[in-house]
Amino acid sequence: MDLNHSADVEAFRAEARDWLAAHVPATPLPSLETREGFAAHREWEALLHSARWAVVSWPEEYGGRGVDIEHWLVFEEEYWAAGAPGRVSQNGINLLAPTLFDHATGEQRARVLPSMASGRTIWAQAWSEPESGSDLASLTSRAVRTEGGWLLSGQKTWSSRAAFADRAFGIFRTDPDAPKPHQGLTYLMFDLRAPGVTVRPIGRLDGKPAFAELFLDEVFVPDADVIGEPGQGWRIAMSTTGNERGLTLRAPGRFLAAADRLVDLWHNLGNPADTALRDRVADAVVGARAYQLFTWANASRFAAGETIGAESSLNKVFWSRYDIALHESALDLLGPDAELADGEWAEPWIFSLAGPIYAGTNEIQRDIIAERLLGLPKGRR
């Protein structure tokens, strides 16, 4: 057992660190949940891509460096430690791309991945519907067969990045007569500017349009934009949400960097007599390290050829609770300034509050843990 990186990985780390030190904007970009910030982040994606840092784990033919998960984790550590901007492309890179690598045709990969890597096409996810959140299989928006493709109708909601994004991916009911709700669903990609699409931005708690409602009225999608076989959408989508909860959505590097900033804040503002708050800062340090090490252990399992299944639910509950606790501690350290909406910790705190809700609520994750990892009997939800 060891935690030492090879010389190759350390050289990669140094290269990333040097590039980031030279290119990370000196002043933070405006929030990516605003129109102006979205555009600025799109430019940042293009810059990252030009130096092949946008998608390091992808094959080189799609703009990546073809590196393994250990390199990727190290890159993420450097990325967040450098204070680099949040990734406006993350829905595409973390959710759609793994699905494309596993289930798409060569033509689809060649068409979709390069523009995703460069930030030219920003993707929104379109999973949830007003009556289908945790019970996603109950969704009712449909895709009806037509000449050369499908016509989408219905409503999607809480669609992250959709207020300003270019395209979206999601699952739609193609066989309403299928015997079970998770059968008869099809995974497809569509254009948010296609005729029949209405995007209504939704302000999240701080008023920024971090997601949107999508109204779809006979939106045409060509057969070329169906991923995998029609009717297999649920199975394909589940492999994607596994990625979301698992390693890729929240790299440990992000929390390590946040914990470092929290320690700095404690150093600058902390009252030595306030041991309760000091203890919470220590917990943030320990939590980031625990998450990093847990991820390294999982990465080692991957490398040894094992697969990570329901274990990804452990991750999801852990990081989402951790994220909130860390940001709450920062707000407590800031005292009266914590309330200011333009403060450095305000938007990240707002963002953290969504963690236990999205990517499958923590209640659903705990059911998965209890039933699949502990072997407890299934019960009513």
Next chain:
Amino acid sequence: MRFLPSEEQSDFARTLRGLLAASDVPAAVRAWGAGDHAPGKELWARFAATGLFALAADEAHEGMGLMPLELAGGFVELGRAGVPGPVVETAAAAVLLTRLGDEALAKRFLPGLAAGETPATLTLPGGGPYALDADAATHLFTVSPAGELRLAPGAGPPRTSIDPARRLALPDGGGELLAAGPAVTAAARDAADWARLLTAAQCLGTGEALLARTVEYAKQRTQFGTAIGAFQAVKHRLADTLIGLEFARPLLWAAALSLDPGEVAAAKLTAGEAAYAAAMTALQLHGAVGYTEELDLSLWLRKARPLRDAWGSPSQCRAAVLQERLR
């Protein structure tokens, strides 16, 4: 980088686990609590024969060299089985004497410690005032804040812990002066880190035992016509317990790899809290039957809290984590 136990490391823990599972540990624990050390010492002889304590002593004195990863893996199993006795203290005494490097002392004490034949207990600067199981140990070492290592002549009357199988006594003052000076202080600091690490490992095993027993109970116990494990409120408590334990394990590995004081403190904090949370969950989900001493569950339930606090309370560990970070 390969952050997983090797085959050999896993095999060693598995062997110990099998051996302990085949022993009647609960009977030995109950006897130990009643002051009868004989069954416990028989148990010791069996697990010490696997070479466990030799992992805390150098090769020149019947040890295997200091192997914290393997030792920590073994101590997870001691915790899972709930073994009684000064296991952490015996290993820590071996580390202290190995680190001290005094040939005469090493020759005198280490072979017995490495073989597990002469259990030891000890008090160290920064640790608590009580020596664990002084009445069952062959040697009682003390290290003073000034760096004097002594063989205590005896100890006060044993006081009962919340966990009856842990018997606490204040060492008598004086006794043979074995060594003194900065080398003792440095060796004692190392030994205290090992004691903290191995207690963390014991906590993890204790927590896992509590969770496993509670999961089994939740599958069997029915209320309102259904197994209580089908209720979401019950499931979620058990899921949270598993999360706590699963995130403590890699911290324990990393601490054993580096023996960095901050890492060791992080592992002890997290494993101790996870084990105690597992105990509280076990108690709640077993209901009234869990609140009885007849059920074997009580043997682990009562251990979780003292182990959480021994060799570094959560508060001390948090302070140590931040101290290392701000250094």
